Amino acid sequence: MKTLKALLLKRRSSASSTPGTTARMVVVMTQPTLPSELIEAIIEEVGAKDDITTLKQCALVSKDFVYEAQKVLFRKIDLDRRLPRKKYYQRFHRLLSASPHIGEYVRELHLGDGGEEDFGTDESWITTAKSLPATLQLLPRVEDFSLSFNAELTSWKSLPADLRSSLSALFRRPALQRVALEFITRFPPQLLMALGQVRTLSLSCVEVDALGAVAVDAEYRARWTMRLENLFLRGTSPATIRVIAGALAGARTPTLRRLALTPTFEEGFADAASELITRSGEDLETLEWLPSIHFSASSGTINLALLQQLRTLRFSVSFRKSHVHGPFPEVLRLLDALTGAAPRSPVTHIEIDCHCVRVQSGIGAVWRPLDEMLARAAFAGLAELRVRMCTTTTSAGERACFVEAFQDLLPLLESRGGTRIVLETRTDLPVWCGKE
Structure with a gap:
């Protein structure tokens, strides 16, 4: 790693020298760059060590390094752990608006609120960020997404209409592989069934809209192709579990391989869980x-x-x-x-x-x-x-x-x-x- 840093500093020093002073200097500046495969291997090695400082230095070396470094730097955007969350989101949105190509590199996106900076307030930065729908549209290749309202249960119906629409579109993207939702009430059952197309689904304290759940009929269930392999349910309501069980029942070929349950004390939880296990087929x-x-x-x-x-x-x-x-x-x-x-x-x-x-x-x-x-x-x-x-x-x-x-x-x-x-x-x- 020290050798790599020395190489990077040497290249930056050469690039910052005054050009045109000698013929020899021109030859050095116009030498062939490293093969793209080698640059990619270097960046991946640094990224595997989670060395952000060196990655940023790589991005400043030359235009041949910048794109590969950005791919690793922006692969995961976690707006749930860094405080204050709203400030970091706004900074990311400004960067994304100025350089939209960065959105192509994002594979993981984690949104969360209810941290220390939100205590004592009634508003969530997620529900009040007017630019969030535009941000989601600029991230077309997200594979791993999480949405957590950490402070308290938040009704899906309380989210702005344009945000609900953007999230619904995100949940239906074929590229999406993993979704985690936390502390949400009145979640649309039809949208929950659409999430059966991801590989891994994690629900923590998620409750579906009870009236909507009743309206989901067998014909509607049959429209979805289930790809769900891993399902994690923590403190999830019986009604929510039954919607998932219904989706599995309508699947032509059940794909569920792993099921994790953290039970609640709600009446009917064990019965709903039993139905889910039965509907999952014999391949669990x-x-x-x-x-x-x-x-x-x-x-x-x-x-x-x-x-x-x-x-x-x-x-x-x-x-x-x-x-x-x-x-x-x-x-x-x-x-x-x-x-x-x-x-x-x-x-x-x-x-x-x-x-x-x-x-x-x-x-x-x-x-x-x-x-x-x-x-x-x-x-x-x-x-x-x-x-x-x-x-x-x-x-x-x-x-x-x-x-x-x-x-x-x-x-x-x-x-x-x-x-x-x-x-x-x-x-x-x-x-x-x-x-x-």
Whole structure:
């Protein structure tokens, strides 16, 4: 990297020298430039290291470097994390208006409000930015888009009409691959169904317009070609889930491979989730049940017996005292359904995220039901059990104690053999591995 910076500074120094003083100077200035493939490789290498300073220097070296550097510099525009958000948006819009070609380079766009600069106000910069529709039109190649109203739930109907129109057009672009929406109410169900054409959809606290949802009939559903492969639902209303399930039901060939659910306490959530799983077809390969660490939630009527292609299960469990029945009741309920569906469960990998871990007397009794469940013959094909401790919810002292205790918590599964048992922190650094 130091060598690259030295080369760049040397080229800038040569370019800034007074021209025409000697014949030799003219020869140096007119030497052939580097091949475009080499320039692209240099820029990509710098971009992979996220070295923004060097990328900016690259953009100043010569016209041969500037476009390749801009492609990396403007590949991702995140207007959700940098504060104040409104100021950074306005700066980006002015740059985009002056140099529209930059819009061709943007592949990721993240919009969010509700940060520290918005506290105490009633307005969102997203809803008040009159130039935002024009900005979206200048970004024709966006593949990854997120819209988050971080402060509070915001009604889709409260957005300006021209902004709703621009967002709707964006959601229907064939180039769009990934969409994340957060804290939105009264979202049009027809537009939600149109998002079934992206590869990855993430909804957090998104509620559809209930009256509009009723009006979505089977004929309307049949118009959409589903491409959805990854679906993440966090705190999403049952009505929203049913709209997605309806879209999957109308799809000629279900494509969903991965489904992650963070349940709510709303009536009908488990039934809606069960319908979604049923409608997803038999091709679902990964299911994640990720309830809140503060409150336990029931999986209710969810049955995994139909998922014959299921290979990976991921669970989130909490050892907080508020979970009076322990951390594993819903995990055991979901696993039990798999043991009765077929002589052998198709699941090969199970991941368990452990929060608020506490090592106390009787910890073996807490883990024994899970050990007995996974030691059943139905889980003989289980290749790996991966247990993660979350470093943000468990102290270093508790983690150290748990590492020592964990070696004796799954004796039946370990003695059966054939299953690799891994304990790690959320930094994905294994700290203990059992026998295979």
